[in-house]
Amino acid sequence: MLSNVFDFHLPQQFGTPDNSKDGESESAEAAAAARPPDHQITDGSRDADLEGAYKIYEKLINGAISAEEVCQSEVLVRIKDRLQKHIESTKKSSRTSALWVQYMDMLDILRKYISAERTGNWALHLQAIQDMLPYLAASGHNLYTKSARVYLQQMHNLKTEHPEVQQRFEEGFHVIRRSDRLWAGLSPDLVIEQVLMRSLKTSGGLTRGRGMTEQQRLLWLLSMPACAEVNQAMEGLTGVNYNTGEQNKDMTKARQSRDWKDTLTVLSYLQEHNPFSNDPSFRNIATGENALSTVNVDIAQSVGTAILKSMDGLTPAEFTFKRKDQAVTLGMKSSVRIDGDQIQVDPQLLFQRLVIVAQNSDELESALKYELCSYPPALFDSTLLLREAKKPALADAIWGLIGPHVPADNVVDGCQYVLDGGALLQRIPWSHGSTYKDICHQYTEYVTKKYGKAVVVFDGYESNNTKDMTHHRRSKGKIGATVTFTADMIVTMQKEQFLANRQNKQQFLSMLSEELQKANCETYHASGDADLLIVQKAVQCATTNNTVRMGDDTDLLVLLCYHASLDSHDLFFCSESRKTTKKPRIWNIKATKQLLGPDICKHILFLHAVLGCDTTSRLHGIGKGASLKKFKESDIFREQAEVFYAHSASTDDVAEAGEKAMVILYNGTSTDTLDSLRYHRFCEKVASSSTYVRPQVLPPTSGAAKFHSLRVYLQVQEWKGSTSDGPRPTEWGWQKCVEGFVPVQTTLPPAPEKLLRIIKCNCQADCSTLRCTCKKNNIECTPACGNCRGSSCTNSMQMPCDDDDDIV
Template identity: 45%
Template sequence: MKSMLRTKEVIGTSSTEQNKSSLKAKFESALQTFLEILHNKTSFENIQKHENVEEIYQSIKNEFERLSKYPTAKLWIQYMDMIKILKLFIKAERTGDWFLHLHAVHEMLPFFAATGHNLYLKSAYCYLQQMQTLETEYPDMYSKFCEGYHVVRRSNRYWAGISTDLAIEQTLMRSVKTSGGMTRGKGMTEVQRAKWLLSMPACSGINSAMQTVENLQYTTSEQHKESTKSRQERDNKDVLTILSYLRERNPFSESLDLRNIETGVTATDEVNVHNTELVGEKIIESMKDQDAFSISFKRSMQVKTLNEKTKIRTQGDTLNVSSQLLFQRLITAAKHVTDDVSKIFSYELSNFPSAMFDTSGAMREPQKSNLAEALWAIGDCSAEYETSTTDVQYVLDGGSLLHRIQWPRGVTFGRIADLYVDHVCRKYNTAIVVFDGYGNGPSTKDSTHQRRTKGIVGTKVLFKEDTPFKSKKEQFLGNVENKQNFINLLAERFKSQNIVSHHAESDADVLIVQTAVESAKSTTTVLIGEDTDLLVLLCYHMNSCHHNIIFQSEMKQSTKKFKVWDLKKTKNVLGEEFCKVLPFVHSISGCDTTSRLFGIGKGQAVKKAQTDAYFMECANTFTDTMSKEEVLRIGEEVIVCLYNGVEHEGLDLLRFRKFTSKVMTSSKFVEVHTLPPTSNAAQFHILRAFYQMKVWIGEDVNLNVKDWGWLIDGNMYLPVRSSLPPAPEELLKTIYCRCKCNCDTKRCNCRKHGLECSVACTECRGTTCCNGCTPIYDSESDD
């Protein structure tokens, strides 16, 4: 009953409000009967006969059937079914129910098959076949098993049955290993084992007689140790912890994507772990009329899981290989395949561009705040003005403002909106608030949002001004519809207090800066925000003939990193030419829509723009051009320059040169992510950087985002990583073996090329042969 209540709490229901109220009343009625059982006020049969229990069970069953069309929900329902099977198996063992035992083992078969537990599968399959003939071949044993004698009982309690192997461990093996046992200096020869075993009955009688003499007896309590009050409280606390976790990452959301609820990573179409039972049944069907000793199982028939290791393909075979291992194997194998190793460095030699993407496949997160630090260090950019000045116009970043106010639980949404109004009126004399827009369409910031939220999507809440707020602020704002609806409510409250608010269609950075620049035409303007992007755009868009613009955070003045920027002074310090290319410098070195280049920091990029004339020439040309071919050519030159390469060298040659240099000078092996990206992978990064730069400077009207390094996946924009395979086809064919023996001869493809077997090998997987070895990686990095 408790599990039914918990299940209903997590999955919710799609019924009407009237049906919800009716179902809630039935739950409360059944729960009351359950509590009476716990306090011995009624019998267990009453709950089974309770009129509402069947209706509750049917409601949950119907909800499960409805949710099963959504992959993530289906996966979790499948997990609950597996737990149910395990509970049935334990119940059958504890109670000595023979038929329930066979049923539970039978239900396990598809999961054994689909998940690659082939020995368990064959053993359980043969076991069930033999038990089907038990009644005719061994009727006496069959009748004993039906009476519950397939398990061992050390007491007469209902829940006291244990399996034979566990009984041996608890009795015989315990005696062997404890004081007086054979392992305590008595020896383990055959004679000693026989003497010790034959003496046990006599020792048992002596033990019983000694207990009688000493008036001692061995008794056990009828109460199970897990049913004590303290244990119940601990279990309830653990359940509440799990429920809190699941509320934030609802696995039963109506999403057509299969995702990891912890990391938010979305599975590819090949992943079918939510269909484990169906896959297992197909494998079992293929086992009919097969010899148990000769039958083999193909890994390709098993379920595909959502693995952190990215997949590569060669001639239809799918491999799961870590990037560093793949890189080492390819480099070693290349010496036997080609005379010119430098040519293979035009390929990433890993399953994704490691210089721009981390081990999970996500874009490397840039350190945007380091750009502000680098600019601040160039010269005196600080502003000198009184925060109490009344003759200034304030422009507020609405996204930052949303996170500025704490939301008390239990108060209405209208009251929460009033808290924002009071905050703005109290701190800012005249203010314009600019909000982001959260539509249903994809955005180039989708990857960033997913990384920040770890894929957690809050539950949609239908609320009005008088609706009390009863969840967590982060969870509520994790749903874009909730956030947009609250912004609309907040805008109405601002309007009633003569506070102007603007709303962008998507990201508001450009609109915020445009609003500040427009305001500066008539008066001194103070922009309140936290994002480094705003500083970059202000440096580009602000005109020297305007009134001054002050950029500052709303952080407390006592904070050590608190900075107040005077934009006129900042532009004078940086120079007009530098400010013109600053959006490009920011986007190419990593922002919310582009990845960070491993080993290339913001400070390094700023220094290049200040000191390298060729870099500045390329940056200016890149900013002004609209030709895609020219964008790619100049962008590659810029990245080569950032890696301290030679003009017109090209990334592929630079990549090989960096590799050979590291091999000659480094005391450890070369890590693939420390090398520059290939020309092919870098071109998509360059296109994304160009598109973002054009958005910032307001010249993106005729640009289609899908032509500039992005692809559509569902309702999200995802970055294109590369258009080339990880390595040449002839090289990929040499990196794994199909040996069914011990990989101890030259017939093993890995051994023939001087390579160790790994998880890429189709049979041994690098763990069951004599040619396997687990590589040890150095945790240090150059980043």
């Protein structure tokens, strides 16, 4: 069978399914010619189409018309045409939408295949398998692809080579039936597993002491029909018969109720994680993680078709599948290519290979200059997500230093309150059936009754910024549908789903701002992240009156410690009162600054950003309090912090200062680099650990730390309040993509090429010729090699000793 040649294009369709009519295509063409073009279809005609479809449905349920007449309806043809145009438009607007449309097409193919098997429809069976071929090829199911293609070619020739078999298959005998019902066809492989193999393993079967010799197997198999007749006669004699009813189990009320419940669960999930939103990014709707630029699974059908085309003219034995030609999924974490193939990097496997390949300490230290992972694990949670910062830990560390000494002044009445508009949105639940104006009124009453004529500062969501990744993480991948609403419209969406859309959020904040202004509150809108603007307004208010900044964000506490003036009125930072047993902290910023001292307050922006904030990574295994401790103890650490405050610092200066600061954080010495420190830590942990060394417990490489330092510098400059001529994100550790800004991880590959393409030989000679696969690929033999073991051949650093050599 496998000697067939892929030397022709498969037919587009193997035939018309048995339940179709010749008149259907003519009727569809006539309906398509008769219907008006899109620009002539008015809203009224659209409503008329839906009304017409409903009437047809009623007639079908009542038995007034047949299913064939429904299929020939012009109304359904028009609706189908409009739906198809909408699907094509959706696929062009978003790659995520295109992926899900493709997924639905795959489900339709599966349903087509199941229907063909259950009803014995031969033409539909072949068509479904042909439709599967591109997806099988694109997904790497190579044996299925080859076998199914040869199968389709042989079935195409069946009509001329074995017409009697073709006729029986068209009559539905390519499937096996255990009853005469329409929906009772079973695939032969399924029957073999559930009937023949089951009988073989049950009482009386071959596995029950009879033996598995050829004679026993033949005797047992040929006696099966006779045994079946005896079994049927015994059932008739005893009156014990097995009969099946006409009702399918899927038609029971319990099954329908459960299916409907599951359907609602899926719909509810898809409403919160809408794959058909206007967001152009290519993402995982469950986690919100954006795909790498190499991912092309949304065009898997085209990828598979190209693979099938390349098979033409070759036998199955001649054709070789290449991994680089297959579709790249979101689960493929690495973008490494070795000899043109896509390589997924497994950290455990790399570490095991490292032990084999590294024959001396120099090789081991050189290999550890790479991350040995598809992303820097000490800085990233995944291929694109920064390690989430534990920001409250810094506030706890500061409170531990100065908390008992801060004057316990209560916030006096008459203070000016400054509020974070983003946090304000989360304070009030949205009532069902309320209008948007009513909800804005609820917020206004909450603010005026509790805080008086407050100053409210809102974030901006109209443009992308480096904090978009944090917003994406917080929303957990949820993207709500865009809603064009007015003040008098009733809210029909859940609050979380509505605010998960940036356009909805920006429009609602504008409406809320107008209502607050009518209540004599001051409102301000930042172009992006509002943290700096909030602090600036609080500091400005403190020049004329005692001011309270309400909130819980550690970023705001850090910014207040940096920007607040000791010559102004009292400035407090207070947590929102909540129903908890823990007493909320009240920070007197002036007293806090005095107790921390001018040096720490001057450098607190760097101390916060270097160990993780919303736009920088948390260093694995290092707490936020470590930066405060190192700043007090290390002169070298304090010197590096100065570089991050220079307005005109170069990227090289920042990268060098950042690496030295991180070496101190990892308890290194002034002579260490991050790469050398990785080597020493690896050796220490291998010698003392009882399990394998995880990559994230090692310091990051110098290549990855460089971009982390650039992002820290950018954030410090933004917090300082640099003007518009300040650093641009694309020059300081970020790159601009369709979905916004994403962090640059490193410029080095995940591992040395020697580890990624490790090769072993099994030479019987001394590995001196190109017959040795290691020597052929310019790689030295290693202990993984078969005979030489990497030590007794000419292709290794450990040359064999002659007997005459003196051994010292």
